[in-house]
Amino acid sequence: MTGRLYGVGLGPGDPSLMTLRAAEVIAQADVVAYHSARHGRSLARSIAARHIREDHIEELLKYPITVETTDHPGGYRGALNDFYEEAAARLAAHLDAGRTVAVLAEGDPLFYGSYQHMHKRLAHRYETEVVPGVTSVSAAAARLGEPLCEAEEVLTIIPGTLPEEELTARLASTDSAVVMKLGRTFPTVRRALERAGRLEDARYVERATMAGERTAPLGEVDAESVPYFSVAVLPSRVDAEPVDRRAAGGEVVVVGTGPAGPLWLTPESRGALASADDLVGYTTYLERVPLRAGQRRHGSDNKVESERAVFALDLARRGRRVAVVSGGDPGVFAMATAVLEAASAEPYADVPVRVLPGVTAANAAAAKAGAPLGHDYATISLSDRLKPWDVIAGRLRAAAEADLVLALYNPGSRSRTWQVGQARDLLVELRSPKTPVVVARDVGGPEESVRIVALADLDPAEVDMRTLLLVGSSQTQVVRRGSGQEIAWTPRRYPED
Incomplete structure (x- = not known):
């Protein structure tokens, strides 16, 4: 009779945040396995240390590489794939011998965790249970003491290893976000937040619930000091303190929504709509935009384009960030011309105006x-x-x-x-x-x-x-x-x- 495989989530670092089920599984296991970098020190083992007995069989699954280059013929991915196959074979030998194997994982086993590579190779062959754990996302939000997402807000989890353009697009288009895997990616993530217009809202959390924990406004963090175990957080916008932009001045962004609903919106346009203080537009087009707490809507008839443009520019002169909502592409028989015509005359010549393209009909x-x-x-x-x-x-x-x-x-x-x-x-x-x-x-x-x-x-x-x-x-x-x-x-x- 074969043994049973467990993927055990240990939470974000504080041993007291392990679940009772995680402690029970470790206590009952014959084999405790955990991953580490080449230095051999395992954070997962240190979290669970009080539950590991002297008679436990311990399996250290040491990565051959982390971020460095390799001469493996299959490259970085090939080297890791060989490692995962070898590690899974080692665990399978215990399972075939009838031993219960608990694979430890920081956070949650199936959330950016090393355990998932064992799960994909073994779960279809052996009886398996995954014990969920508190993720670093929840720990970071708790340490900040700020809501992560509320009501209809969308939370996006993003690996910081994405290209800068992709990071920028995803950060611009979401309500709330957590960017994982900082460390060496921090400068790229910071630039993406700034390009997306979200740096002012971004928070930094390092080693949440662990020794050396640190939180700060992300814009104030020195890139040289950022370790891998840190995240960037964009908290909920609901009930956020309004930003007084009168000193810096407001702006008008003319946004094209495409021919129909949200599927036709670009990430940049979605972000501009989400971050606006005021939405101005033909009522039919405004109805395509999700309602957001604290955001003002100013709908009007389709035949008052000039008046709508002047109204938007007046709001921007008072320090408001205004999105003029247009169907299709705003520059094709739509609102961009009306706004730019009005903005070319006094007293609006100094009001910043941007036009964001949309899918035209x-x-x-x-x-x-x-x-x-x-x-x-x-x-x-x-x-x-x-x-x-x-x-x-x-x-x-x-x-x-x-x-x-x-x-x-x-x-x-x-x-x-x-x-x-x-x-x-x-x-x-x-x-x-x-x-x-x-x-x-x-x-x-x-x-x-x-x-x-x-x-x-x-x-x-x-x-x-x-x-x-x-x-x-x-x-x-x-x-x-x-x-x-x-x-x-x-x-x-x-x-x-």
């Missing part, structure tokens, strides 16, 4: 249909509310004569019902009536519909303000694939005369 619709924008294309709004129809017709004619694919925004609404028909009739004079047209409605939304029709068959009655039209060029192809799906694509090569 043309690109979203094209991706759903295939690749109709694969070659040169023109983007034209059919709305004659801000420019005369004669201008629109002239641009349609010029683009059609140039054989460009057309992305037609704002094709129709309840008050504009004839423009689509006029555009279709004009284009039929210059292009084949069989030219493919992608009719994309509510892309990314619950009523999404993407169809491909011939230009002559385009029905204006099926087009509304939530619809975007992509009119192909003479080269645009429509193919029905084996699954029955119909796709449109425009070749990147243009035929020679």
Whole structure:
């Protein structure tokens, strides 16, 4: 009869934070195993020392390398994989002999722990129990005495070993975060926090619950003093003390939310929305943004763009951090122009303004249909509310004569019902009536519909303000694939005369 395998979580370092179950398992085990670096000292063993008996068989699983280079033919990963295989074989020999094996793990065994490599190799072969432990994440939050996340906030656990760009994106887009594995990664993590605009909120916790424990604002920590057993923490934003930015001045960030909901948001945009004091925008677009405690919302009608821009700039002059929420990409028939136009005049010339890109409707619709924008294309709004129809017709004619694919925004609404028909009739004079047209409605939304029709068959009655039209060029192809799906694509090569 084979023995039983235990993965025993020991908590963050203080032996008194071990669970009763962890102590029971160690007491009943025949073999106690633990990992260490090449120096042979095991933190896990030191935590559990009072529970280890003289008659315990001890298995020290010593890593051949930690962060240094290796001449192993498989590189760093290959060297570690060989070590894990050898260590698992040593434990399997005890289990096959009927001995109970307890593998000690700091924190929780399945949370960035060494035990998990034994678990993956042995748990399917032997009866196994994992004893959870208090993680360093919970210990750090407890030592800071600050809530980690509350209500609908999202907590992100991030290894500091990620590339700086990835760290920055994840830190910008989350509510709360804990960055693990600092030490040599600390300078990169600090830069990422600063680039994400979160350094001011970041806290540092070193050796939580252990001797030598230290906490501090992360921005004040000397990189040379940071050990591996430390974490960076972004606590909950709920009920955080408001920051008075009047001395430094506020700012306006124009944020593109993409064509629909959160799946279309970039990490940078998500972070700007989360960190804003005020959200300003068309009410429909504001509803796409999650509610956050302490954040003010200022919704308005879709036809007051100039007034909305001035309102946002006035808030920023009073030291507020303002996000102007725009659908799609804010620079494509959206709010960026209105904000920048107002910001170019007195008294707003000194108010900082940033524009963050979003997925525009043309690109979203094209991706759903295939690749109709694969070659040169023109983007034209059919709305004659801000420019005369004669201008629109002239641009349609010029683009059609140039054989460009057309992305037609704002094709129709309840008050504009004839423009689509006029555009279709004009284009039929210059292009084949069989030219493919992608009719994309509510892309990314619950009523999404993407169809491909011939230009002559385009029905204006099926087009509304939530619809975007992509009119192909003479080269645009429509193919029905084996699954029955119909796709449109425009070749990147243009035929020679």
